[in-house]
Amino acid sequence: MxxxxxxxxxxxxxxxxxxxxxxxxxxxxxxxxxxxxxxxxxxxxxxxxxxxxxxxxxxxxxxxxxxVPSSRPWSRGDSPYFVSVRGADADEVSGYWKRLSADDRSTVVVDLAPSGWAPLYGMVTDPFGVTWVLDVAVTR
The missing domain is CATH 3.10.180.10 (2,3-Dihydroxybiphenyl 1,2-Dioxygenase, domain 1)
Known part of the structure; x- marks a missing residue:
């Protein structure tokens, strides 16, 4: 399943x-x-x-x-969720990173770089307040 x-x-x-x-x-x-x-x-x-x-x-x-219609409550919030994108190919993940972070309104939270748990890992908040976590999966 x-x-x-x-x-x-x-x-x-x-x-x-x-x-x-x-x-x-x-x-x-x-x-x-x-x-x-x-x-x-x-x-x-x-x-x-x-x-x-x-x-x-x-x-x-x-x-x-x-x-969300104006008749319903809504708040942009402070990091109420992250969207995680994990890929096997460093070039593919780096391409997503470049496009997400290229907008002047995007904010890099953690630079895309090697980490202790992944070949590449980074966080960026896009122009709409959504924080993206991008990483390259560890090969086994």
Missing amino acids: SIDTTTHVNLRGDARAALEFYRSVFGGDLVAVTYADAHAAQRPEEADQIMWGQVTSPDGFRIMAYD
Whole structure:
């Protein structure tokens, strides 16, 4: 038996931009349904916001995001979660790192470098407040 997990990012008005950014980093397809598309807009100004969105890449990367409507409480929070990306290839992981950290609004928390437990390990917070942990898996 196996299961898949997908990180679901809850934002307020930034879901489309976040999903487009993640697609630019990891590649793949973006699917987005707005509140208007689903006939579920509670306020006209939120009609074009994302009710359900996902990026899926051929390499297996998946992330979902939506815009929390203003009728529900939401706070950006302080590191309420990390998204972990682990790969076997240092060049691939380094490429993701470069694209995630290239934006002027990104903040490097821990530089991507060899660590005591992984050939490469690093943490970066993207322009949307999501902290990513990237590392290269230890070969056995």
